[in-house]
Amino acid sequence: MGGGLETGDTSHKEDLVTIYPSEIRTFAYCPRLFFFESWLGKKARASDRLRALVGRLFHALWSLVDKIRGFKSESLIETVLGGVRLRGRPDSYLQVGEEVVVVERKSGRGPVRGAWLSDVLQASAYALILSKTSGSRKARVIVRYRRGSGEFSMSEELVGKLVKAIDDMVYVKKHGVVPAALRSEPKCGRCPYRMPCEELDRDLSVGSDLYEPGSWLSRERRALEDTGPG
Ligand code: SF4
Incomplete structure (x- = not known):
């Protein structure tokens, strides 16, 4: 199946905003970084290229x-949700009966338990x-x-977070609204956009009252604990 396109109720309206699950991961990591990458293009440092x-x-x-284990790998899949075309290539997936x-x-190290919210949202989008x-x-x-893993059922709560992230990303990608900055020294210290961001x-x-897309992410736990098969 590699390379084939598997679509849902995909229409080809010009005004659809395309969102990639890998972008959802970036948005959950830092919404402001998603803004810079969307509007200025991705910048990679030499260490990032080596990591890639x-x-x-x-x-x-x-x-x-x-x-070998029977999973499909790296197939291009997409669907349309409202005004959003959600499109990407999951690493691997399998249909097991109804599930x-x-x-x-x-390739990096995960949290002590479970998985990072950004990674869970990316996988949930697929x-x-x-x-x-x-x-x-x-x-x-x-x-x-590399060491450890986390397993999650697609609960209403998880789907709710995913949809909220996608809604906010449309504000950023389509309308250029500047989203929240999720600052931390380890993240900002290696961010190529630190100067323009500050x-x-x-x-x-x-003290502006304007809504900052992604501001809710600062209240979310950065790592989610497993829920296991549900
Ligand atoms: S400098 Fe920090 S807050 Fe700003 S975009 Fe980069 S990671 Fe996000």
Whole structure:
């Protein structure tokens, strides 16, 4: 199936906003970073390029293992939800009876328990597309790290977070609304947009009542604990 396009109720209206699950991951990591990458393009440092190469090798190896186990790998899938075209290539997925199982692999280290919210939302977006295209009523996502993994049922709560993230991303991608900055020294210290990001905050009016897309993410736990098969 690799390379084929599996679609749901896909229309080809010009005004659809295309959102990729990998962008949802970036948005959950830092909404402001998603804004810069959407409007200024992705910037990669030499260390990022090396990390990306290691990641590609890691994925190629596991893609082979998953294929041997009967999973589909790296197929392009998409569906339309309202005004959004959701499109991407899950690492691996499998239909088990009524249930869709998505496996997302990350070459980095995960949290002590479970998985990072950003990774779970990315995998959940693939599961949402596959649920719509296959008509499955149940879905489960597994995020595997170099060491450890987390497994999650697609609960209403998880789907709610995913839809909220997608709604906010449309404000950013279509209307150019500046979203919240989720600052932390480890993240901002290696961010190629640190200078413009800090300048932007100086320029934005202090005490503004305007809604900042993604501001709710600062209240979310950054790591989710497993729910297991539901
Ligand atoms: S500098 Fe920090 S807050 Fe700003 S975009 Fe980069 S990671 Fe996000």
